[in-house]
Amino acid sequence: MAKVNDNYLKLPGSYLFSTVARKVREFQEANPDKQVIKLSIGDVTQPLAPAIIESLHKAVDEMGKAETFRGYAPDLGYEFLRKTIAEKDYKPKGCNVSADEIFISDGAKSDSANIQEIFSLDNKIAVGDPVYPVYVDSNVMAGRTGTYDKVKETWSDVIYMPCLAENNFVPEIPKEVPDLIYLCFPNNPTGATIKKAQLQEWVDYANKVGAVIIYDAAYEAYISEADVPHSIYECEGARTCAIELRSFSKNAGFTGVRLGFTVVPKDLMVDGVALHGLWARRHGTKYNGAPYIIQRAGEAVYSDAGQAQLREQVAYYMKNAAYIYNGLKEAGYSVSGGVNAPYVWLRTPGNMTSWEFFDYLLEKANVVGTPGSGFGPSGEHYFRVNAFGSYENTVEAIRRIKAL
Amino acid sequence: MAKVNDNYLKLPGSYLFSTVARKVREFQEANPDKQVIKLSIGDVTQPLAPAIIESLHKAVDEMGKAETFRGYAPDLGYEFLRKTIAEKDYKPKGCNVSADEIFISDGAKSDSANIQEIFSLDNKIAVGDPVYPVYVDSNVMAGRTGTYDKVKETWSDVIYMPCLAENNFVPEIPKEVPDLIYLCFPNNPTGATIKKAQLQEWVDYANKVGAVIIYDAAYEAYISEADVPHSIYECEGARTCAIELRSFSKNAGFTGVRLGFTVVPKDLMVDGVALHGLWARRHGTKYNGAPYIIQRAGEAVYSDAGQAQLREQVAYYMKNAAYIYNGLKEAGYSVSGGVNAPYVWLRTPGNMTSWEFFDYLLEKANVVGTPGSGFGPSGEHYFRVNAFGSYENTVEAIRRIKAL
Numbered sequence: 156m157a158k159v160n161d162n163y164l165k166l167p168g169s170y171l172f173s174t175v176a177r178k179v180r181e182f183q184e185a186n187p188d189k190q191v192i193k194l195s196i197g198d199v200t201q202p203l204a205p206a207i208i209e210s211l212h213k214a215v216d217e218m219g220k221a222e223t224f225r226g227y228a229p230d231l232g233y234e235f236l237r238k239t240i241a242e243k244d245y246k247p248k249g250c251n252v253s254a255d256e257i258f259i260s261d262g263a264k265s266d267s268a269n270i271q272e273i274f275s276l277d278n279k280i281a282v283g284d285p286v287y288p289v290y291v292d293s294n295v296m297a298g299r300t301g302t303y304d305k306v307k308e309t310w311s312d313v314i315y316m317p318c319l320a321e322n323n324f325v326p327e328i329p330k331e332v333p334d335l336i337y338l339c340f341p342n343n344p345t346g347a348t349i350k351k352a353q354l355q356e357w358v359d360y361a362n363k364v365g366a367v368i369i370y371d372a373a374y375e376a377y378i379s380e381a382d383v384p385h386s387i388y389e390c391e392g393a394r395t396c397a398i399e400l401r402s403f404s405k406n407a408g409f410t411g412v413r414l415g416f417t418v419v420p421k422d423l424m425v426d427g428v429a430l431h432g433l434w435a436r437r438h439g440t441k442y443n444g445a446p447y448i449i450q451r452a453g454e455a456v457y458s459d460a461g462q463a464q465l466r467e468q469v470a471y472y473m474k475n476a477a478y479i480y481n482g483l484k485e486a487g488y489s490v491s492g493g494v495n496a497p498y499v500w501l502r503t504p505g506n507m508t509s510w511e512f513f514d515y516l517l518e519k520a521n522v523v524g525t526p527g528s529g530f531g532p533s534g535e536h537y538f539r540v541n542a543f544g545s546y547e548n549t550v551e552a553i554r555r556i557k558a559l
Numbered sequence: 560m561a562k563v564n565d566n567y568l569k570l571p572g573s574y575l576f577s578t579v580a581r582k583v584r585e586f587q588e589a590n591p592d593k594q595v596i597k598l599s600i601g602d603v604t605q606p607l608a609p610a611i612i613e614s615l616h617k618a619v620d621e622m623g624k625a626e627t628f629r630g631y632a633p634d635l636g637y638e639f640l641r642k643t644i645a646e647k648d649y650k651p652k653g654c655n656v657s658a659d660e661i662f663i664s665d666g667a668k669s670d671s672a673n674i675q676e677i678f679s680l681d682n683k684i685a686v687g688d689p690v691y692p693v694y695v696d697s698n699v700m701a702g703r704t705g706t707y708d709k710v711k712e713t714w715s716d717v718i719y720m721p722c723l724a725e726n727n728f729v730p731e732i733p734k735e736v737p738d739l740i741y742l743c744f745p746n747n748p749t750g751a752t753i754k755k756a757q758l759q760e761w762v763d764y765a766n767k768v769g770a771v772i773i774y775d776a777a778y779e780a781y782i783s784e785a786d787v788p789h790s791i792y793e794c795e796g797a798r799t800c801a802i803e804l805r806s807f808s809k810n811a812g813f814t815g816v817r818l819g820f821t822v823v824p825k826d827l828m829v830d831g832v833a834l835h836g837l838w839a840r841r842h843g844t845k846y847n848g849a850p851y852i853i854q855r856a857g858e859a860v861y862s863d864a865g866q867a868q869l870r871e872q873v874a875y876y877m878k879n880a881a882y883i884y885n886g887l888k889e890a891g892y893s894v895s896g897g898v899n900a901p902y903v904w905l906r907t908p909g910n911m912t913s914w915e916f917f918d919y920l921l922e923k924a925n926v927v928g929t930p931g932s933g934f935g936p937s938g939e940h941y942f943r944v945n946a947f948g949s950y951e952n953t954v955e956a957i958r959r960i961k962a963l
Contacts, residue, residue, distance in 0.1 A: 156769035157738040157829045158679035163837050170843040173634060198630035208623040211852070212616060218815070219612040221949070226602035226814040230577065261665055261817075261847070268845035272700070275562035292844045296676070334561040365560035410630040411851045412622070413665075425561045433567050439574040440696045441672035443665070446853060447815045448615070545625070 162298040167305065171288050171529040172196045178513070179523055186521075192544060192552045194479075195523040197343065197497070199408040199543045201471060203452075204464035207407065210455035214448035228444030230435065232259025232416070236450045240416060243457040244401070250388035252418055256431065258438055259445050259453075262415040263373045263402035267337075268293035269441075270369055270398060270417065273433040274335060274425075281314035281333030283326045285344055285527055285534030287371070290337045308532045317533040318345055324491060324500070325349055328356070332364050338387075339371035341378060344530045344539040345500045346476075346492020351384045358387065361396035367425060368397040373415075376406030376469050377476075378495045394420040398430070405497065407456045407465055414445055414453045472497050475549040476542035482553035483540070497542040500527070512538050520555035566702040571709070575692050575933040576600045582917070583927050590925075596948060596956045598883075599927040601747065601901070603812040603947045605875060607856075608868035611811065614859035618852035632848030635839065636663025636820070640854045644820060647861040648805070654792035656822055660835065662842055663849050663857075666819040667777045667806035671741075672697035673845075674773055674802060674821065677837040678739060678829075685718035685737035687730045689748055689934030689941070691775070694741045712936045721937040722749055728895060728904070729753055732760070736768050742791075743775035745782060748934045748943040749904040750880075750896015755788045762791065765800035771829060772801040777819075780810030780873050781880075782899045798824040802834065809901065811860045811869055818849055818857045876901050879953040880946035886957035887944070901946040904931070916942050924959035 168174060175195050183191060203211075217223035231237065237254040245252040260266050268289050271280075276299055282290050291313060294300050301312030309315060314333045316326030324347035326338075338357065340349045361368045370387040378385055387397045399418040403409035419431045445453075455461045480493035489502035503512040509526030516522045516538075527537030542549065572578060579599050587595060607615075621627035635641065641658040649656040664670050672693050675684075680703050686694050695717065698704050705716030713719060718737045720730030728751035730742075742761065744753040765772045774791040782789055791801045803822040807813035823835045849857075859865045884897035893906040907916040913930030920926045920942075931941030946953065 157682055157771040159829050159832045159834070159837060160677050160679055161830075163677060163840060164832065166840065170634075170840070173843050196631065200625070200628065200630065202625045202628040203622045205623065208619060211619040211622075215612060215615040215619060218607045218615075219609070221604070221606045224604065224606040224812075224815075226604065226812075227600065228815060230574075264847040265845060273564050273567065275564055278561055289844060296841070296844070367561040408628075408630075411628075411632060411848075413847060413850045425563050426565075428563045428568065430563070433563060436567060436570065436574070437700070439577050440693060440700070441669060443668040443817060444815075446817045446850065448852075449850060 160296070162296050165303055166292060166295055167303060170292070171525070174529070175523065175525060178517065182517055189521045191517070191521045191523060192548045193523045194540045194544050194549070194552060195525045197405070197541050197543060198410050199405070200545050201408055201468050203408055203412070204461060204468060206458055206461035206464055207452050207455045210451050211448055214451035218448060225447040228447060228450065230439040230444065231255065232257070232444060233447070233450045236453050239454050239457045245386065245388065248385055248389055250386050251394065252388055252420070256418055256420050258417045258419065258434060259450060260415050260417060260442070261413040261445050262404060263371065263400045264289055266400050266415055266417045267369070267371060269437065270400070271297055271299065271335070273430060273437060274367070278334035279312060279314060280335045280337065281316055281329055282337045283318045283339065283342070284315040284532060285318065285530030285537070286337065287339060287343050288530065315531065315533070318342070318347065319533060320491070323347060325353060328360055333366055336361060336366050336368045337371070338368055339373070341374040341496035343374065344498055344525065344527065344534065346496035346498035348378065348380070348383045348495040350382050351389060354384050354387060355390045358390040358393045358396060362392050366396065367423070367430070369400065370397050371400045373400065373402035374405055374496050375401070377473060377497050379473070380495055383495055388418070394422045396423065398423065403453055403456060406469065408468060409452075412449055412452060414449050471546065472542045475544060475546060478549055479540050479542060479553060482557065486557045493542070499540045499542070501538050501540065503536050503538055507536070509535055509538055516556070519559055520552070522552045522555055564700070566700050569707055570696060570699055571707060574696065575929070578933070579927065579929060582921065586921055593925045595921070595925045595927060596952045597927045598944045598948050598953070598956060599929045601809070601945050601947060602814050603809070604949050605812055605872050607812055607816070608865060608872060610862055610865035610868055611856050611859045614855050615852055618855035622852060629851040632851060632854065634843040634848065635659065636661070636848060637851070637854045640857050643858050643861045649790065649792065652789055652793055654790050655798065656792055656824070660822055660824050662821045662823065662838060663854060664819050664821060664846070665817040665849050666808060667775065667804045668693055670804050670819055670821045671773070671775060673841065674804070675701055675703065675739070677834060677841060678771070682738035683716060683718060684739045684741065685720055685733055686741045687722045687743065687746070688719040688936060689722065689931055689938030690741065691743060691747050692934060719935065719937070722746070722751065723937060724895070727751060729757060732764050737770055740765060740770050740772045741775070742772055743777070745778040745900035747778065748902055748929065748931065748938065750900035750902035752782065752784070752787045752899040754786050755793060758788050758791060759794045762794040762797050762800060766796050770800065771827070771834070773804065774801050775804045777804065777806035778809055778900050779805070781877060781901050783877065784899055787899055792822070798826045800827065802827065807857055807860060810873065812872060816853055816856060818853050875950065876946045879948060879950060882953055883944050883946060883957060886961065890961045897946070903944045903946070905942050905944065907940050907942055911940070913939055913942055920960070923963055924956070926956045926959055
């Protein structure tokens with residue numbers, strides 16, 4: 156008799172953004188005349204840059220001719236893309252990352268959910284609180300998180316590292332020693348960043364205690380300040396303790412195109428086993444590569460034309476971020492983030508819970524953000540607003556919030 | 560201190576097709592003048608059909624304009640594709656499958672590897688022997704298969720159902736009752752098929768013992784005979800016991816495009832839990848959808864022009880299959896498959912092992928096939944040749960084999 160994986164049954168509620176989407180859909184159905192502005196899920200709105208469109212058309216044409224048609228991709232991804240990433244993303248930052256340490260995938264969401272699979276179920280994870288829900292939920296599904304406390308909204312076997320105004324939303328090294336440490340900078344959801352010296356402390360700590368850091372750098376393109384690291388491999392010793400996750404979703408608008416990559420350095424040994432080999436085995440067995448045409452689009456991100464166009468695109472969103480930050484501040488909110496990240500993190504007014512503020516904003520201003528509590532208990536009384544809307548919608552959203 | 564998932568360390572050797580690729584690469588490096596013909600991994604060679612190319616270009620253009628740009632896709636896939644599949648694949652076959660029971664993915668390889676995740680680790684799997692390696696390997700990685708016997712090349716907690724000439728390569732219901740049953744028809748690797756009445760017996764059995772059938776129908780487009788089912792939902796009662804995996808790789812040449820889908824009927828309950836909800840939760844949490852442009856390409860597969868062009872493409876490969884089948888027979892080999900499937904399964908001559916025959920064919924004829932033993936112990940002394948090459952290469956490969 157078949158049985159289900161009952162870890163799934165422990166998950167409280169549905170995936171955060173599914174709940175947000177449902178609430179918005181219900182509101183729209185009840186209020187078809189209202190113009191809802193969505194600054195919630197971190198989804199971009201600007202079209203793909205011309206250099207990317209051009210490369211997609213070219214690759215599509217190749218797929219239409221027998222001489223240039225491509226079937227299954229190499230397990231790790233096409234060499235042309237892996238070499239380009241090593242050359243253009245890592246070398247200029249002084250990071251020693253080679254092409255064959257880069258695994259191309261369909262995005263950082265899949266990778267951040269799947270990476271836990273190569274580790275023992277006995278390993279204990281530490282996460283920032285608030286945190287991108289996929290890190291925790293994927294570990295819940297695997298059975299690594301113990302039992303759920305409905306009142307505290309925490310898992311018994313997860314080490315939570317509160318990220319609050321008091322610590323500038325940067326977690327402190329926890330008292331209990333974790334085995335796997337999830338770090339995300341620039342941070343989703345808080346928009347906070349970490350200085351290179353602070354990140355070096357984490358690397359030193361992980362090497363000392365034998366922990367592995369899973370470093371999510373999906374938002375690195377939004378870094379505007381000089382002493383904020385773009386990659387964990389800017390830190391000394393990171394090659395022996397850190398895996399890095401990267402995305403094309405935010406730097407190039409690929410949320411609906413699906414492309415990302417994960418770096419597993421060959422020096423990264425756990426129990427005397429190279430994690431590189433394990434991840435390669437997972438990739439080869441459970442995945443069949445990102446589409447050829449999309450890997451070509453990824454390559455175009457690094458062309459001179461692509462780089463110039465995408466700098467403009469990132470600047471466009473960062474102009475929104477500044478507008479949101481300043482607008483909310485003027486409206487009397489306590490805000491952070493938005494300088495090295497496309498997210499502004501605000502403290503809800505009065506004693507409102509995050510979801511109360513979500514409903515209030517949806518109903519009164521027809522603006523959708525994301526409740527901070529959906530990212531973890533320390534996110535309660537906070538709220539995330541993203542900068543990925545159009546400039547016009549962003550201006551209008553702030554106008555409506557100010558008018559409340 | 561981090562620890563690895565030691566289930567990975569139990570896996571013998573590397574993924575089958577990685578080993579084949581390495582051997583071929585080494586042979587080519589040592590013999591750069593030889594023209595190697597690859598009829599090994601089931602990878603298509605014909606370019607994408609014009610209707611698909613056209614829809615890809617159109618969707619790429621949409622992604623380049625703000626008004627038509629698409630970001631994150633809906634969790635289950637776009638409605639336009641799911642509706643089309645329900646309407647064009649299932650309704651004409653009399654199968655009761657609705658659009659919201661169809662989950663769009665990046666291919667049947669990922670789905671067939673991931674589906675085990677929603678089941679308990681206590682569940683015991685039954686697989687055909689030989690079998691597509693992903694079913695077993697993904698269960699090994701999860702820790703569901705016990706220990707590996709290096710001599711027998713079997714796992715202690717897997718129920719093997721031998722598929723041999725004696726049973727026309729169709730497994731018999733096993734003595735020990737399994738919880739999860741993987742069936743694949745038309746079969747990879749043997750090319751065998753199952754009649755509707757035989758499949759009905761499996762459905763009745765699964766409903767009786769409370770097992771779930773994971774039915775891989777990736778090759779259904781190659782069915783040429785009338786009493787062979789295209790979908791397990793042609794059988795009565797399948798909605799309460801079967802999940803079906805489908806692919807665009809073989810019917811439309813999407814091996815490098817990446818698109819597939821899984822059907823989880825809403826009536827399929829295990830332990831009183833609807834598997835539909837569990838798979839939806841996995842999809843929403845650990846995956847972010849197939850690219851918009853590729854879902855549009857999937858839709859074009861079902862257009863009148865797409866259907867006409869793809870019928871021709873399938874016929875092209877089936878002409879190869881017949882050529883291989885007849886050619887090998889003329890050369891004195893014992894062969895099967897090739898009628899409702901793009902695979903021909905041959906018995907190796909003399910007492911050669913599958914890998915000996917692989918090496919022999921590579922060295923003497925410069926033709927690459929796949930060793931049957933790579934698919935399971937009962938595949939020993941068998942060898943898979945696929946029909947996915949060009950007609951010219953197929954003819955040349957058979958000429959060389961005949962000349963041995």
